[in-house]
Amino acid sequence: SQTIHQWPATLVQPVGSPLSLECTVEGTSNPNLYWYRQAAGRGLQLLFYSVGIGQISSEVPQNLSASRPQDRQFILSSKKLLLSDSGFYLCAWSVGWDREQFFGPGTRLTVL
Amino acid sequence: GESVGLHLPTLSVQEGDNSIINCAYSNSASDYFIWYKQESGKGPQFIIDIRSNMDKRQGQRVTVLLNKTVKHLSLQIAATQPGDSAVYFCAENAGGTSYGKLTFGQGTILTVHP
Numbered sequence: 600s601q602t603i604h605q606w607p608a609t610l611v612q613p614v615g616s617p618l619s620l621e622c623t624v625e626g627t628s629n630p631n632l633y634w635y636r637q638a639a640g641r642g643l644q645l646l647f648y649s650v651g652i653g654q655i656s657s658e659v660p661q662n663l664s665a666s667r668p669q670d671r672q673f674i675l676s677s678k679k680l681l682l683s684d685s686g687f688y689l690c691a692w693s694v695g696w697d698r699e700q701f702f703g704p705g706t707r708l709t710v711l
Numbered sequence: 712g713e714s715v716g717l718h719l720p721t722l723s724v725q726e727g728d729n730s731i732i733n734c735a736y737s738n739s740a741s742d743y744f745i746w747y748k749q750e751s752g753k754g755p756q757f758i759i760d761i762r763s764n765m766d767k768r769q770g771q772r773v774t775v776l777l778n779k780t781v782k783h784l785s786l787q788i789a790a791t792q793p794g795d796s797a798v799y800f801c802a803e804n805a806g807g808t809s810y811g812k813l814t815f816g817q818g819t820i821l822t823v824h825p
Binding site: 640641642643644645648658689691696697699700701702703704705707 | 742743745747752753754755756757760800802804812813815816817818
């Protein structure tokens with residue numbers, strides 16, 4: 600069966616510090632991968648998606664970047680965090696464009 | 712632009728009652744819809760999906776209805792249980808060149824009282 604992992608689960612970082620969040624998927628090959636951000640009490644905003652290794656598409660201009668160094672690994676990064684980067688970050692995968700997406704457990708990021 | 716929204720931000724029901732959560736969408740090109748359940752501090756969990764060539768789909772204790780004429784989606788939960796308490800999101804996929812991008816609604820908080 601397929602599983603998706605995210606770490607860390609929680610993170611508190613000072614403004615201006617770098618960020619690296621990792622997401623890995625097991626049990627499937629060549630998945631579509633997604634990064635979402637969820638503000639408190641809100642819906643999910645798509646940040647990045649990837650259809651393959653090294654292929655990243657950005658949905659919104661922001662202080663973040665994404666990379667996919669391996670087929671089942673998706674990384675969310677920032678060189679300098681802003682207060683507005685605080686939120687709940689979710690990674691998801693799907694087997695195709697028109698299929699359901701499965702979400703990881705999320706990372707709660709607080710920027711102080 | 713396209714958007715997916717919910718009519719009711721909160722819903723409180725008694726255990727054993729049936730629950731209905733509604734969702735409106737604005738993109739007539741959307742051809743795939745999903746309902747997710749999200750418990751506090753966790754990632755969304757897939758509940759059920761429906762494609763635009765259907766108007767009803769049933770799962771275990773859940774039914775999704777799609778009315779393309781009025782661009783409305785609903786999730787019915789039968790015999791609601793306290794464990795069903797969560798935030799429920801609808802999401803739409805416009806297909807085509809949207810590359811599987813889901814647009815999520817704001818969510819409805821379902822509270823089930825024992």
